[in-house]
Amino acid sequence: MTSTTHTHEHGAGHGHGHSDAPVSGRTLATRLRSLMPLLGEHRRLIGVAYLAGVLHQLLLLASSGTGAHVVARAAEGASADQLTCWLIVLGCLILPLVVLSIADSTYAHVAAFRALADTRARVFAAFERLSPGYMLERRSGDLGSAAVADVEQIELFFAHTLSPLAVALTVPVATTVALGWFHWSLACVLVPVLLLLASVPAWLRRQAELHGHELRDSLGQMSADSTDTFQGLRELVNFGAHSQRLGLLRKQGARLATAKSAHGRRSGIEYAATDTIALLGILAVLVLGAQLVVAGDLDRSLFPVAVVLAAMAMLPVLKVTEVARELSTVASSADRINTLLDAPAPVSDLVSRAPAGQVVPHVRFDTVTFTYRSDLRPAVRDVSFDIRPGETVALVGHSGAGKSTCANLLLRFWDVTAGSVSVGGHDVRDFPQEDLRRLMTLVPQDTFLFNTSLRDNIRLGRADASDDEVEAAARAAQAHEFITTLPHGYDTVAGELGALMSGGQRQRIAIARALLKDAPILVMDEAVSNLDAASEQAVTRAMDEARHGRTTLVIAHRLSTIRTADRVVVLSDGRVAETGTHEELLAAGGAYVALLASQLDGFTEQDS
Structure with a gap:
Protein backbone atom coordinates (compact mmCIF):
# COMPACT_ATOMS: atom_id res chain seq x y z
CA MET A 1 0.00 0.00 0.00
CA THR A 2 1.36 3.39 -0.89
CA SER A 3 1.24 6.32 1.41
CA THR A 4 -1.83 8.48 1.30
CA THR A 5 -1.72 12.16 0.50
CA HIS A 6 -3.05 14.29 3.33
CA THR A 7 -3.97 17.91 3.48
CA HIS A 8 -3.07 19.39 6.80
CA GLU A 9 -3.46 22.87 8.13
CA HIS A 10 -0.61 23.20 10.56
CA GLY A 11 -0.35 25.56 13.45
CA ALA A 12 -3.80 25.23 14.95
CA GLY A 13 -2.36 23.95 18.15
CA HIS A 14 0.37 26.54 18.58
CA GLY A 15 0.81 30.07 19.66
CA HIS A 16 -0.79 29.83 23.07
CA GLY A 17 0.29 32.36 25.61
CA HIS A 18 1.13 31.73 29.21
CA SER A 19 -2.15 33.01 30.57
CA ASP A 20 -5.65 33.27 29.33
CA ALA A 21 -7.11 36.73 29.20
CA PRO A 22 -10.72 37.36 30.16
CA VAL A 23 -13.07 36.50 27.36
CA SER A 24 -14.47 39.77 26.07
CA GLY A 25 -18.14 39.92 25.18
CA ARG A 26 -19.04 36.98 27.43
CA THR A 27 -21.11 37.62 30.51
CA LEU A 28 -20.32 36.08 33.87
CA ALA A 29 -23.43 33.91 33.59
CA THR A 30 -22.34 32.63 30.17
CA ARG A 31 -18.88 31.78 31.43
CA LEU A 32 -20.31 29.95 34.45
CA ARG A 33 -22.82 28.08 32.28
CA SER A 34 -19.85 26.61 30.44
CA LEU A 35 -19.21 24.58 33.61
CA MET A 36 -22.54 22.75 33.42
CA PRO A 37 -21.36 20.12 30.90
CA LEU A 38 -18.69 19.15 33.43
CA LEU A 39 -21.45 17.83 35.72
CA GLY A 40 -22.13 15.10 33.20
CA GLU A 41 -23.99 12.16 34.75
CA HIS A 42 -24.07 13.81 38.16
CA ARG A 43 -26.84 16.26 37.24
CA ARG A 44 -29.40 14.05 39.00
CA LEU A 45 -27.55 14.39 42.30
CA ILE A 46 -27.53 18.15 41.91
CA GLY A 47 -31.27 17.97 41.10
CA VAL A 48 -31.88 16.09 44.35
CA ALA A 49 -29.84 18.71 46.20
CA TYR A 50 -31.93 21.47 44.57
CA LEU A 51 -35.17 19.85 45.69
CA ALA A 52 -33.89 19.14 49.21
CA GLY A 53 -32.56 22.70 49.54
CA VAL A 54 -35.81 24.32 48.43
CA LEU A 55 -37.96 22.10 50.66
CA HIS A 56 -35.59 22.69 53.57
CA GLN A 57 -35.82 26.46 53.20
CA LEU A 58 -39.62 26.39 52.82
CA LEU A 59 -39.94 24.27 55.97
CA LEU A 60 -37.48 26.58 57.74
CA LEU A 61 -39.64 29.49 56.63
CA ALA A 62 -42.73 27.76 57.96
CA SER A 63 -41.11 26.81 61.27
CA SER A 64 -39.72 30.32 61.81
CA GLY A 65 -43.09 31.87 61.05
CA THR A 66 -44.84 29.37 63.32
CA GLY A 67 -42.37 30.04 66.13
CA ALA A 68 -42.89 33.79 65.81
CA HIS A 69 -46.68 33.26 65.89
CA VAL A 70 -46.40 31.12 69.05
CA VAL A 71 -44.33 33.84 70.75
CA ALA A 72 -46.84 36.49 69.73
CA ARG A 73 -49.82 34.45 70.98
CA ALA A 74 -48.02 33.70 74.24
CA ALA A 75 -47.32 37.41 74.70
CA GLU A 76 -51.03 38.06 74.22
CA GLY A 77 -51.82 35.65 77.04
CA ALA A 78 -52.91 32.56 75.10
CA SER A 79 -53.40 29.41 77.18
CA ALA A 80 -51.23 26.30 77.00
CA ASP A 81 -54.04 24.40 75.30
CA GLN A 82 -54.24 27.07 72.61
CA LEU A 83 -50.49 26.85 71.95
CA THR A 84 -50.17 23.05 72.10
CA CYS A 85 -51.24 22.49 68.49
CA TRP A 86 -48.66 24.96 67.18
CA LEU A 87 -45.94 23.44 69.35
CA ILE A 88 -46.75 19.97 67.98
CA VAL A 89 -46.43 21.37 64.45
CA LEU A 90 -43.00 22.80 65.34
CA GLY A 91 -41.91 19.46 66.80
CA CYS A 92 -42.98 17.60 63.68
CA LEU A 93 -40.91 19.94 61.51
CA ILE A 94 -37.62 19.20 63.32
CA LEU A 95 -36.89 15.79 61.75
CA PRO A 96 -37.70 16.83 58.16
CA LEU A 97 -35.57 19.95 58.62
CA VAL A 98 -32.58 17.88 59.77
CA VAL A 99 -32.98 15.26 57.02
CA LEU A 100 -33.43 17.83 54.25
CA SER A 101 -30.47 19.88 55.47
CA ILE A 102 -28.23 16.81 55.42
CA ALA A 103 -29.57 15.76 52.00
CA ASP A 104 -29.01 19.23 50.53
CA SER A 105 -25.40 19.46 51.68
CA THR A 106 -24.53 15.80 51.05
CA TYR A 107 -25.90 15.45 47.55
CA ALA A 108 -24.53 18.82 46.43
CA HIS A 109 -21.04 17.99 47.69
CA VAL A 110 -21.05 14.40 46.43
CA ALA A 111 -22.06 15.64 42.96
CA ALA A 112 -19.44 18.40 43.12
CA PHE A 113 -16.60 16.11 44.21
CA ARG A 114 -17.47 13.50 41.60
CA ALA A 115 -17.65 16.20 38.92
CA LEU A 116 -14.26 17.51 40.10
CA ALA A 117 -12.76 14.02 39.82
CA ASP A 118 -14.17 13.67 36.29
CA THR A 119 -12.90 17.14 35.38
CA ARG A 120 -9.42 16.31 36.64
CA ALA A 121 -9.44 13.17 34.52
CA ARG A 122 -10.48 15.25 31.49
CA VAL A 123 -7.74 17.81 32.22
CA PHE A 124 -5.07 15.11 32.39
CA ALA A 125 -6.49 13.52 29.24
CA ALA A 126 -6.18 16.95 27.60
CA PHE A 127 -2.53 17.12 28.69
CA GLU A 128 -1.95 13.80 26.94
CA ARG A 129 -3.91 14.86 23.87
CA LEU A 130 -2.08 18.17 23.55
CA SER A 131 1.43 16.89 24.25
CA PRO A 132 4.01 17.89 23.46
CA GLY A 133 3.21 21.00 21.37
CA TYR A 134 0.84 22.79 23.74
CA MET A 135 2.82 21.71 26.78
CA LEU A 136 6.06 23.22 25.47
CA GLU A 137 4.47 26.67 25.43
CA ARG A 138 3.05 26.48 28.96
CA ARG A 139 4.93 26.36 32.25
CA SER A 140 4.59 23.17 34.28
CA GLY A 141 3.65 25.08 37.45
CA ASP A 142 0.93 26.95 35.58
CA LEU A 143 -0.39 23.68 34.15
CA GLY A 144 -0.26 22.18 37.63
CA SER A 145 -2.36 25.09 38.86
CA ALA A 146 -4.93 24.38 36.13
CA ALA A 147 -5.01 20.70 37.08
CA VAL A 148 -5.35 21.28 40.82
CA ALA A 149 -6.21 24.80 41.98
CA ASP A 150 -8.55 25.74 39.14
CA VAL A 151 -10.43 22.45 39.35
CA GLU A 152 -10.79 22.83 43.12
CA GLN A 153 -12.06 26.39 42.63
CA ILE A 154 -15.09 25.28 40.62
CA GLU A 155 -16.29 23.25 43.62
CA LEU A 156 -17.67 26.56 44.90
CA PHE A 157 -19.97 26.72 41.89
CA PHE A 158 -21.19 23.12 42.00
CA ALA A 159 -21.60 22.72 45.76
CA HIS A 160 -22.34 26.23 47.02
CA THR A 161 -23.97 28.13 44.16
CA LEU A 162 -26.41 26.02 42.18
CA SER A 163 -28.59 24.80 45.05
CA PRO A 164 -28.57 28.17 46.94
CA LEU A 165 -29.49 29.89 43.68
CA ALA A 166 -32.56 27.68 43.32
CA VAL A 167 -33.46 28.47 46.93
CA ALA A 168 -32.94 32.20 46.37
CA LEU A 169 -35.38 32.08 43.46
CA THR A 170 -38.03 30.12 45.39
CA VAL A 171 -38.08 31.28 49.01
CA PRO A 172 -38.43 35.04 48.38
CA VAL A 173 -41.39 34.35 46.10
CA ALA A 174 -43.09 32.24 48.78
CA THR A 175 -42.31 34.87 51.41
CA THR A 176 -43.66 37.69 49.27
CA VAL A 177 -46.90 35.75 48.69
CA ALA A 178 -47.26 35.15 52.45
CA LEU A 179 -46.65 38.83 53.30
CA GLY A 180 -49.07 39.86 50.55
CA TRP A 181 -51.67 37.63 52.18
CA PHE A 182 -51.06 39.43 55.47
CA HIS A 183 -51.30 42.82 53.73
CA TRP A 184 -50.51 43.86 50.17
CA SER A 185 -48.35 46.80 51.25
CA LEU A 186 -45.88 44.53 53.04
CA ALA A 187 -45.21 42.67 49.76
CA CYS A 188 -44.84 45.96 47.90
CA VAL A 189 -42.13 47.07 50.36
CA LEU A 190 -40.26 43.76 50.29
CA VAL A 191 -40.07 43.19 46.50
CA PRO A 192 -37.93 46.23 45.56
CA VAL A 193 -35.62 45.53 48.51
CA LEU A 194 -35.07 41.96 47.32
CA LEU A 195 -34.45 43.10 43.73
CA LEU A 196 -32.01 45.77 44.93
CA LEU A 197 -30.23 43.22 47.12
CA ALA A 198 -29.91 40.75 44.25
CA SER A 199 -28.46 43.43 41.97
CA VAL A 200 -25.48 44.29 44.19
CA PRO A 201 -23.02 41.85 42.53
CA ALA A 202 -23.81 43.42 39.14
CA TRP A 203 -22.73 46.88 40.37
CA LEU A 204 -19.07 45.89 40.47
CA ARG A 205 -19.24 43.08 37.90
CA ARG A 206 -16.51 44.50 35.66
CA GLN A 207 -14.10 45.01 38.54
CA ALA A 208 -14.96 41.53 39.85
CA GLU A 209 -14.08 39.94 36.50
CA LEU A 210 -10.78 41.82 36.26
CA HIS A 211 -9.89 41.01 39.87
CA GLY A 212 -10.85 37.36 39.40
CA HIS A 213 -8.68 36.99 36.29
CA GLU A 214 -5.74 38.79 37.90
CA LEU A 215 -6.01 36.65 41.02
CA ARG A 216 -6.07 33.35 39.10
CA ASP A 217 -3.28 34.49 36.78
CA SER A 218 -1.16 35.60 39.74
CA LEU A 219 -1.68 32.27 41.48
CA GLY A 220 -0.71 30.42 38.31
CA GLN A 221 2.44 32.49 37.83
CA MET A 222 3.36 32.09 41.51
CA SER A 223 2.91 28.32 41.24
CA ALA A 224 5.02 28.21 38.06
CA ASP A 225 7.84 30.32 39.54
CA SER A 226 7.80 28.28 42.76
CA THR A 227 8.03 25.03 40.79
CA ASP A 228 10.95 26.42 38.76
CA THR A 229 12.69 27.47 41.98
CA PHE A 230 12.28 24.07 43.66
CA GLN A 231 13.50 22.22 40.60
CA GLY A 232 16.43 24.57 40.08
CA LEU A 233 17.70 24.86 43.66
CA ARG A 234 20.99 23.15 42.79
CA GLU A 235 21.71 25.64 40.01
CA LEU A 236 20.68 28.59 42.21
CA VAL A 237 23.07 27.49 44.95
CA ASN A 238 25.82 26.68 42.47
CA PHE A 239 25.72 30.12 40.84
CA GLY A 240 24.85 32.06 43.99
CA ALA A 241 21.67 33.32 42.33
CA HIS A 242 19.29 32.52 45.19
CA SER A 243 18.90 36.19 46.17
CA GLN A 244 18.01 37.08 42.59
CA ARG A 245 15.45 34.29 42.47
CA LEU A 246 14.09 35.30 45.85
CA GLY A 247 13.59 38.78 44.48
CA LEU A 248 11.49 37.35 41.65
CA LEU A 249 9.38 35.35 44.09
CA ARG A 250 8.91 38.44 46.24
CA LYS A 251 7.80 40.38 43.18
CA GLN A 252 5.30 37.65 42.28
CA GLY A 253 4.21 37.50 45.93
CA ALA A 254 3.62 41.24 45.92
CA ARG A 255 1.58 40.94 42.73
CA LEU A 256 -0.50 38.18 44.30
CA ALA A 257 -0.98 40.22 47.49
CA THR A 258 -2.10 43.23 45.43
CA ALA A 259 -4.59 41.07 43.53
CA LYS A 260 -5.95 39.63 46.78
CA SER A 261 -6.19 43.09 48.34
CA ALA A 262 -8.15 44.44 45.38
CA HIS A 263 -10.38 41.38 45.51
CA GLY A 264 -10.84 41.86 49.27
CA ARG A 265 -11.66 45.58 48.99
CA ARG A 266 -14.32 44.93 46.38
CA SER A 267 -15.76 42.11 48.49
CA GLY A 268 -15.83 44.43 51.50
CA ILE A 269 -17.81 47.02 49.57
CA GLU A 270 -20.29 44.35 48.49
CA TYR A 271 -20.61 43.05 52.07
CA ALA A 272 -21.36 46.54 53.33
CA ALA A 273 -23.88 47.21 50.56
CA THR A 274 -25.79 43.95 50.97
CA ASP A 275 -25.88 44.16 54.78
CA THR A 276 -27.09 47.75 54.66
CA ILE A 277 -29.84 47.00 52.14
CA ALA A 278 -30.99 43.92 54.09
CA LEU A 279 -31.17 45.87 57.36
CA LEU A 280 -33.04 48.72 55.70
CA GLY A 281 -35.48 46.21 54.19
CA ILE A 282 -36.19 44.59 57.55
CA LEU A 283 -36.53 48.02 59.12
CA ALA A 284 -39.01 49.07 56.42
CA VAL A 285 -41.18 45.99 57.05
CA LEU A 286 -40.90 46.58 60.80
CA VAL A 287 -42.03 50.22 60.56
CA LEU A 288 -44.80 49.50 58.06
CA GLY A 289 -46.00 46.50 60.06
CA ALA A 290 -46.15 48.58 63.23
CA GLN A 291 -48.18 51.24 61.43
CA LEU A 292 -50.58 48.60 60.08
CA VAL A 293 -51.03 47.15 63.59
CA VAL A 294 -51.74 50.61 65.01
CA ALA A 295 -54.20 51.28 62.21
CA GLY A 296 -55.90 47.94 62.84
CA ASP A 297 -55.06 46.60 59.37
CA LEU A 298 -52.80 43.82 60.67
CA ASP A 299 -53.42 41.35 63.48
CA ARG A 300 -50.98 41.81 66.35
CA SER A 301 -50.06 38.10 66.31
CA LEU A 302 -49.03 38.36 62.66
CA PHE A 303 -46.74 41.35 63.18
CA PRO A 304 -43.69 39.38 64.49
CA VAL A 305 -44.40 36.72 61.85
CA ALA A 306 -44.17 39.34 59.11
CA VAL A 307 -40.85 40.67 60.44
CA VAL A 308 -39.38 37.15 60.73
CA LEU A 309 -40.56 36.22 57.23
CA ALA A 310 -39.02 39.40 55.80
CA ALA A 311 -35.69 38.54 57.44
CA MET A 312 -35.94 34.93 56.22
CA ALA A 313 -36.58 36.15 52.68
CA MET A 314 -33.29 38.08 52.78
CA LEU A 315 -31.15 35.15 53.94
CA PRO A 316 -31.04 33.03 50.75
CA VAL A 317 -30.46 36.14 48.63
CA LEU A 318 -27.66 37.23 50.96
CA LYS A 319 -26.14 33.73 50.73
CA VAL A 320 -26.14 33.88 46.95
CA THR A 321 -24.66 37.38 46.86
CA GLU A 322 -21.96 36.21 49.28
CA VAL A 323 -21.06 33.35 46.95
CA ALA A 324 -21.34 35.67 43.94
CA ARG A 325 -18.41 37.70 45.29
CA GLU A 326 -16.19 34.73 44.49
CA LEU A 327 -17.83 33.75 41.21
CA SER A 328 -15.58 36.02 39.16
CA THR A 329 -12.62 33.95 40.35
CA VAL A 330 -14.56 30.76 39.62
CA ALA A 331 -15.34 32.08 36.12
CA SER A 332 -11.64 32.75 35.51
CA SER A 333 -10.85 29.20 36.59
CA ALA A 334 -13.59 27.96 34.28
CA ASP A 335 -12.06 29.94 31.41
CA ARG A 336 -8.64 28.40 32.02
CA ILE A 337 -10.06 24.88 32.26
CA ASN A 338 -12.22 25.26 29.15
CA THR A 339 -9.34 26.82 27.23
CA LEU A 340 -7.33 23.71 28.02
CA LEU A 341 -10.15 21.27 27.26
CA ASP A 342 -11.11 23.03 24.01
CA ALA A 343 -7.57 23.61 22.73
CA PRO A 344 -7.05 21.92 19.35
CA ALA A 345 -4.51 19.12 19.50
CA PRO A 346 -1.32 19.49 17.44
CA VAL A 347 -2.27 16.15 15.86
CA SER A 348 -5.41 14.03 15.90
CA ASP A 349 -6.30 10.57 14.72
CA LEU A 350 -7.51 10.58 11.12
CA VAL A 351 -8.28 6.85 11.05
CA SER A 352 -9.75 4.40 13.54
CA ARG A 353 -7.54 1.40 12.78
CA ALA A 354 -4.00 0.73 11.62
CA PRO A 355 -3.22 -0.59 8.12
CA ALA A 356 -3.86 -4.32 7.80
CA GLY A 357 -1.03 -6.82 7.79
CA GLN A 358 2.51 -6.75 9.07
CA VAL A 359 4.08 -3.29 9.01
CA VAL A 360 7.67 -3.38 7.78
CA PRO A 361 9.81 -1.00 9.91
CA HIS A 362 11.02 0.98 6.91
CA VAL A 363 11.04 4.72 7.62
CA ARG A 364 10.94 7.28 4.82
CA PHE A 365 10.97 11.07 4.84
CA ASP A 366 9.67 12.32 1.48
CA THR A 367 10.27 16.06 0.76
CA VAL A 368 9.18 16.93 4.29
CA THR A 369 8.66 20.58 5.22
CA PHE A 370 7.49 21.63 8.65
CA THR A 371 6.85 25.00 10.31
CA TYR A 372 6.07 25.24 14.00
CA ARG A 373 4.06 28.44 13.56
CA SER A 374 3.01 30.47 10.56
CA ASP A 375 5.10 33.43 11.74
CA LEU A 376 8.29 31.33 11.94
CA ARG A 377 10.57 30.08 9.18
CA PRO A 378 10.38 26.34 8.38
CA ALA A 379 12.27 24.14 10.83
CA VAL A 380 12.93 21.64 8.03
CA ARG A 381 12.53 22.09 4.27
CA ASP A 382 12.25 19.43 1.56
CA VAL A 383 13.94 16.81 3.74
CA SER A 384 14.16 13.36 2.14
CA PHE A 385 15.92 10.25 3.44
CA ASP A 386 14.98 6.72 4.40
CA ILE A 387 16.02 4.17 7.00
CA ARG A 388 15.82 0.58 5.88
CA PRO A 389 14.79 -2.23 8.24
CA GLY A 390 17.62 -3.10 10.60
CA GLU A 391 19.61 -0.02 9.56
CA THR A 392 20.95 2.67 11.88
CA VAL A 393 21.00 6.22 10.55
CA ALA A 394 22.73 9.02 12.46
CA LEU A 395 21.16 12.44 12.06
CA VAL A 396 23.77 15.15 12.62
CA GLY A 397 23.99 18.91 12.29
CA HIS A 398 24.42 22.14 14.18
CA SER A 399 21.97 23.14 16.88
CA GLY A 400 18.72 24.22 15.24
CA ALA A 401 19.41 22.27 12.05
CA GLY A 402 16.15 20.29 12.46
CA LYS A 403 17.35 17.00 13.98
CA SER A 404 14.86 16.84 16.86
CA THR A 405 12.12 18.11 14.55
CA CYS A 406 12.62 15.09 12.29
CA ALA A 407 12.36 12.76 15.30
CA ASN A 408 9.20 14.53 16.48
CA LEU A 409 7.62 14.22 13.02
CA LEU A 410 8.42 10.50 12.92
CA LEU A 411 6.83 10.04 16.35
CA ARG A 412 3.97 12.24 15.09
CA PHE A 413 4.17 14.73 17.91
CA TRP A 414 3.38 17.15 15.08
CA ASP A 415 2.18 16.69 11.50
CA VAL A 416 4.20 17.74 8.49
CA THR A 417 3.30 20.97 6.73
CA ALA A 418 4.16 19.42 3.37
CA GLY A 419 5.48 16.07 2.15
CA SER A 420 5.10 12.87 4.16
CA VAL A 421 6.71 10.63 6.74
CA SER A 422 5.92 6.96 6.23
CA VAL A 423 6.50 3.65 7.98
CA GLY A 424 6.37 0.52 5.88
CA GLY A 425 4.95 2.51 2.97
CA HIS A 426 2.10 3.89 5.09
CA ASP A 427 1.90 7.57 5.95
CA VAL A 428 2.18 7.95 9.73
CA ARG A 429 -1.19 9.70 9.61
CA ASP A 430 -2.70 6.41 8.42
CA PHE A 431 -2.13 5.00 11.93
CA PRO A 432 -4.04 5.79 15.12
CA GLN A 433 -1.50 7.48 17.38
CA GLU A 434 -1.58 4.65 19.91
CA ASP A 435 -0.78 2.07 17.22
CA LEU A 436 1.97 4.26 15.74
CA ARG A 437 3.65 4.82 19.10
CA ARG A 438 3.49 1.08 19.73
CA LEU A 439 5.86 0.65 16.79
CA MET A 440 8.41 3.09 18.21
CA THR A 441 10.50 3.74 21.28
CA LEU A 442 12.15 7.05 22.13
CA VAL A 443 15.27 7.26 24.30
CA PRO A 444 15.55 10.99 25.06
CA GLN A 445 18.68 12.89 25.99
CA ALA A 519 9.56 -1.87 19.55
CA PRO A 520 10.75 -2.40 15.95
CA ILE A 521 11.71 1.29 15.50
CA LEU A 522 14.14 2.96 17.88
CA VAL A 523 14.69 6.73 18.13
CA MET A 524 17.66 7.82 20.23
CA ASP A 525 18.38 11.45 21.05
CA GLU A 526 22.10 11.13 21.87
CA ALA A 527 21.25 8.44 24.42
CA VAL A 528 24.85 7.95 25.58
CA SER A 529 25.67 11.63 26.08
CA ASN A 530 25.58 11.40 29.88
CA LEU A 531 27.69 8.26 30.24
CA ASP A 532 31.33 8.07 31.15
CA ALA A 533 33.73 6.36 28.73
CA ALA A 534 33.54 2.92 30.37
CA SER A 535 29.75 2.92 30.69
CA GLU A 536 29.38 4.30 27.17
CA GLN A 537 31.33 1.41 25.68
CA ALA A 538 29.25 -1.14 27.59
CA VAL A 539 25.94 0.52 26.70
CA THR A 540 27.02 0.91 23.09
CA ARG A 541 27.61 -2.85 22.91
CA ALA A 542 24.20 -3.47 24.43
CA MET A 543 22.54 -1.06 22.00
CA ASP A 544 24.35 -2.70 19.08
CA GLU A 545 22.68 -5.97 20.07
CA ALA A 546 19.35 -4.28 20.79
CA ARG A 547 19.16 -2.50 17.45
CA HIS A 548 19.84 -5.66 15.47
CA GLY A 549 16.81 -6.10 13.22
CA ARG A 550 15.45 -2.71 14.27
CA THR A 551 15.17 0.51 12.35
CA THR A 552 17.15 3.04 14.38
CA LEU A 553 17.32 6.82 14.08
CA VAL A 554 20.06 8.35 16.21
CA ILE A 555 20.33 12.08 16.80
CA ALA A 556 24.06 12.11 17.31
CA HIS A 557 26.73 14.53 18.47
CA ARG A 558 29.51 12.23 19.62
CA LEU A 559 31.83 10.83 17.01
CA SER A 560 31.78 7.44 18.73
CA THR A 561 28.03 7.24 18.13
CA ILE A 562 28.19 8.50 14.54
CA ARG A 563 30.91 6.08 13.47
CA THR A 564 28.83 3.03 14.46
CA ALA A 565 25.88 4.12 12.29
CA ASP A 566 25.30 2.48 8.92
CA ARG A 567 24.66 5.87 7.31
CA VAL A 568 24.89 9.52 8.28
CA VAL A 569 22.42 12.23 7.24
CA VAL A 570 23.81 15.75 7.63
CA LEU A 571 21.24 18.52 8.18
CA SER A 572 22.12 22.16 7.60
CA ASP A 573 19.64 25.01 8.02
CA GLY A 574 16.72 22.57 7.88
CA ARG A 575 17.83 20.83 4.68
CA VAL A 576 19.70 17.60 3.93
CA ALA A 577 23.24 18.68 3.03
CA GLU A 578 24.87 15.25 2.65
CA THR A 579 24.11 11.57 3.06
CA GLY A 580 26.58 8.66 3.23
CA THR A 581 28.70 6.55 5.51
CA HIS A 582 31.15 8.13 7.93
CA GLU A 583 34.08 7.22 5.67
CA GLU A 584 32.35 8.43 2.49
CA LEU A 585 31.51 11.79 4.02
CA LEU A 586 35.03 12.23 5.38
CA ALA A 587 36.41 11.55 1.91
CA ALA A 588 33.96 14.01 0.33
CA GLY A 589 35.28 16.80 2.54
CA GLY A 590 31.96 18.68 2.52
CA ALA A 591 29.44 19.78 5.16
CA TYR A 592 30.13 16.76 7.38
CA VAL A 593 33.84 17.53 7.67
CA ALA A 594 33.05 21.19 8.31
CA LEU A 595 30.64 20.15 11.07
CA LEU A 596 33.26 17.93 12.71
CA ALA A 597 35.82 20.69 12.47
CA SER A 598 33.49 23.24 14.09
CA GLN A 599 32.77 20.83 16.94
CA LEU A 600 36.32 19.61 17.35
CA ASP A 601 36.26 20.16 21.09
CA GLY A 602 33.30 17.83 21.37
CA PHE A 603 34.75 15.11 19.16
CA THR A 604 37.96 14.24 21.00
CA GLU A 605 39.98 11.08 20.78
CA GLN A 606 38.40 10.11 24.10
CA ASP A 607 35.05 10.03 22.36
CA SER A 608 36.39 7.87 19.55
Missing part, protein backbone atom coordinates in the same frame (compact mmCIF):
# COMPACT_ATOMS: atom_id res chain seq x y z
CA ASP A 446 17.05 14.21 29.17
CA THR A 447 15.51 11.25 30.97
CA PHE A 448 12.56 11.77 33.32
CA LEU A 449 12.30 9.39 36.26
CA PHE A 450 9.20 9.26 38.42
CA ASN A 451 9.45 9.38 42.19
CA THR A 452 8.85 5.65 42.49
CA SER A 453 10.96 2.48 42.47
CA LEU A 454 13.52 1.82 39.75
CA ARG A 455 11.63 -1.36 38.94
CA ASP A 456 8.45 0.63 38.21
CA ASN A 457 10.44 3.24 36.28
CA ILE A 458 11.83 0.53 33.98
CA ARG A 459 8.43 -1.14 33.76
CA LEU A 460 7.14 2.05 32.16
CA GLY A 461 8.39 0.41 28.95
CA ARG A 462 5.87 -2.42 29.38
CA ALA A 463 3.46 -2.41 32.30
CA ASP A 464 2.88 -6.19 32.32
CA ALA A 465 6.57 -7.13 32.31
CA SER A 466 7.68 -9.61 34.95
CA ASP A 467 10.49 -8.90 37.42
CA ASP A 468 12.73 -11.23 35.45
CA GLU A 469 12.05 -9.32 32.23
CA VAL A 470 12.75 -6.02 33.99
CA GLU A 471 16.05 -7.38 35.26
CA ALA A 472 16.98 -8.73 31.82
CA ALA A 473 16.37 -5.31 30.27
CA ALA A 474 18.44 -3.66 32.99
CA ARG A 475 21.29 -6.11 32.38
CA ALA A 476 21.24 -5.40 28.66
CA ALA A 477 21.32 -1.66 29.39
CA GLN A 478 24.25 -2.16 31.77
CA ALA A 479 22.09 -0.88 34.65
CA HIS A 480 21.76 -4.08 36.70
CA GLU A 481 25.19 -3.75 38.30
CA PHE A 482 24.66 -0.29 39.77
CA ILE A 483 21.05 -1.06 40.74
CA THR A 484 22.08 -4.07 42.83
CA THR A 485 24.59 -1.94 44.76
CA LEU A 486 21.81 0.41 45.93
CA PRO A 487 20.38 -0.09 49.45
CA HIS A 488 17.04 -1.45 48.21
CA GLY A 489 18.07 -2.69 44.79
CA TYR A 490 15.27 -2.51 42.24
CA ASP A 491 12.93 -1.18 44.93
CA THR A 492 15.09 1.93 45.44
CA VAL A 493 13.06 5.10 44.90
CA ALA A 494 14.55 7.30 42.18
CA GLY A 495 13.63 10.56 43.91
CA GLU A 496 11.72 13.48 42.44
CA LEU A 497 12.82 13.98 38.82
CA GLY A 498 15.31 11.15 39.45
CA ALA A 499 17.32 13.45 41.72
CA LEU A 500 18.85 10.51 43.61
CA MET A 501 20.32 9.07 40.40
CA SER A 502 23.33 10.33 38.44
CA GLY A 503 22.92 11.43 34.85
CA GLY A 504 24.48 8.23 33.55
CA GLN A 505 22.29 6.09 35.79
CA ARG A 506 19.14 7.88 34.61
CA GLN A 507 20.21 7.35 31.01
CA ARG A 508 20.72 3.62 31.51
CA ILE A 509 17.27 3.35 33.10
CA ALA A 510 15.86 5.02 29.97
CA ILE A 511 17.68 2.53 27.75
CA ALA A 512 16.34 -0.32 29.87
CA ARG A 513 12.83 1.02 29.33
CA ALA A 514 13.38 1.03 25.58
CA LEU A 515 14.78 -2.51 25.58
CA LEU A 516 11.82 -3.72 27.65
CA LYS A 517 9.33 -2.19 25.22
CA ASP A 518 11.07 -4.02 22.34
